[in-house]
Amino acid sequence: MIFFDTYQMTKAIPALCFALAASVQMVSAEVVVRGTEGAPLHEARPAPAFIKGDHEIVVAQPSPSEINPSFLGPVLLMKSAHVDLDRGVARLPLREGQLETGEKVWFAITDVSDRDLAELHGVPYAAKMAYGLTGNASREAVIEKDGTWTFNRGAVDFSPEWNVVPGDAPDYFPPAEIQPGSVGDAGYSPLVEVTNAGKRPVFNAPMLAFDVSAEELNAYCDGEVDYSVVHDKVVSICPETGWVEIQLTLGYTFGKPILYISTEANDELVATLEQATYSEAMKDLPFANEDAAPGEGAERIYVFANGPTGTDNPHRQGLNSVLGGDGRGPLNVLGGVPTLNLDYSPMWRLFPAKWTTDAISRGYRARMSDAIWIEDMAAKGFITSLDDGPLRAVGFIVNCPVVYRIN
Numbered sequence: 227m228i229f230f231d232t233y234q235m236t237k238a239i240p241a242l243c244f245a246l247a248a249s250v251q252m253v254s255a256e257v258v259v260r261g262t263e264g265a266p267l268h269e270a271r272p273a274p275a276f277i278k279g280d281h282e283i284v285v286a287q288p289s290p291s292e293i294n295p296s297f298l299g300p301v302l303l304m305k306s307a308h309v310d311l312d313r314g315v316a317r318l319p320l321r322e323g324q325l326e327t328g329e330k331v332w333f334a335i336t337d338v339s340d341r342d343l344a345e346l347h348g349v350p351y352a353a354k355m356a357y358g359l360t361g362n363a364s365r366e367a368v369i370e371k372d373g374t375w376t377f378n379r380g381a382v383d384f385s386p387e388w389n390v391v392p393g394d395a396p397d398y399f400p401p402a403e404i405q406p407g408s409v410g411d412a413g414y415s416p417l418v419e420v421t422n423a424g425k426r427p428v429f430n431a432p433m434l435a436f437d438v439s440a441e442e443l444n445a446y447c448d449g450e451v452d453y454s455v456v457h458d459k460v461v462s463i464c465p466e467t468g469w470v471e472i473q474l475t476l477g478y479t480f481g482k483p484i485l486y487i488s489t490e491a492n493d494e495l496v497a498t499l500e501q502a503t504y505s506e507a508m509k510d511l512p513f514a515n516e517d518a519a520p521g522e523g524a525e526r527i528y529v530f531a532n533g534p535t536g537t538d539n540p541h542r543q544g545l546n547s548v549l550g551g552d553g554r555g556p557l558n559v560l561g562g563v564p565t566l567n568l569d570y571s572p573m574w575r576l577f578p579a580k581w582t583t584d585a586i587s588r589g590y591r592a593r594m595s596d597a598i599w600i601e602d603m604a605a606k607g608f609i610t611s612l613d614d615g616p617l618r619a620v621g622f623i624v625n626c627p628v629v630y631r632i633n
Contacts, residue, residue, distance in 0.1 A: 257302060257308075260274065270285065275311075284483075284632055291631075295565040298633060306349055314473065331435075331436060333375075333433045333434055336487070336627035337430035338351065338355075339354075349627075350563075354569065359419060362510045363510035365380050369422060375431075382411070382433045386408065399545035400495070404499075407458040407498075416490050416505065434472075438456075473487070474486065478557065479559070479628075479631075488500045492511070492622065505625075511623050525560070525573070529544070530579045537552050561574075585603075
């Protein structure tokens with residue numbers, strides 16, 4: 227998830243280089259632009275342009291993660307994606323479908339609840355999404371003979387103009403005005419159970435455009451998209467070539483920086499801050515269980531309201547920083563992701579966090595990057611929820627598939 231990503235979307239698309247495997251193999255996924263390489267034999271290198279500012283140094287390659295992805299180093303978690311680390315975008319295969327009522331649907335596949343299908347399609351395996359079959363939290367689809375998907379319900383209106391007006395200084399959060407840039411109807415959720423696929427897997431299939439022709443979308447192959455017809459995180463979309471580029475967000479998981487995308491949220495405020503689609507149906511997702519409990523479909527994410535601010539502050543983090551115009555993202559802290567834990571889900575239950583006045587007066591406020599570290603500081607009384615109560619999930623869910631682990 228991203229919470230109001232303020233990075234500017236670059237419109238010009240550079241030439242992309244593809245590494246071809248042997249003739250008997252498929253084209254492999256890759257990081258298309260890695261940024262500047264480090265000095266020979268050095269274990270660190272300069273951070274690529276999109277990451278620079280919050281991090282000056284990242285792990286160099288070759289790295290231990292090339293031997294074992296649980297070791298230190300970069301890992302492409304969404305292998306169907308091509309990642310540009312300088313521009314901060316992920317290029318994904320663009321999928322085509324329709325509602326049963328005939329409207330055209332354009333979407334991407336980011337995760338699946340079946341391990342074999344995850345490996346086949348090059349997306350993260352997320353077993354916990356199977357617990358999303360509650361109420362309207364998921365919908366159904368069948369895959370047709372031509373490969374398109376037919377969805378039983380769920381439409382998205384992309385025409386609203388995204389808007390957020392910060393609150394008064396120094397507490398820019400909460401904002402004074404909000405408007406999500408896209409709104410799903412009561413039946414729209416990105417979680418989709420495919421009913422003619424044997425084991426009925428659950429896919430994460432966020433909608434990126436609705437009821438618009440391929441010809442119209444082909445006008446945005448080079449960027450400069452019309453956000454009244456596509457998702458606000460789309461950088462370019464091109465049915466002609468079969469690709470869509472989506473803006474990435476920088477965050478952390480257990481001390482490691484990662485990149486992910488944000489596509490939906492079940493609350494209008496959160497959806498606005500995330501530049502994501504408001505999905506009322508996602509309110510039916512369970513959120514109050516423990517991470518690995520049967521029935522819990524989401525993992526935890528921490529978002530700070532009043533972290534340190536200032537572009538020159540190495541501890542900068544949180545919503546006050548973003549809404550106050552620091553020009554970077556909020557640096558949210560996620561729980562488990564593939565290669566680090568078993569309980570990954572692209573559905574994240576939000577833990578709103580606030581530093582106490584006591585912590586600030588003592589000089590304890592700093593950038594946090596580890597969920598256990600945050601919980602430890604909360605146990606010591608230095609971090610609370612926004613209402614000054616215990617740090618906890620409050621019912622907000624965001625859809626944030628992970629793409630790339632930086633270190």
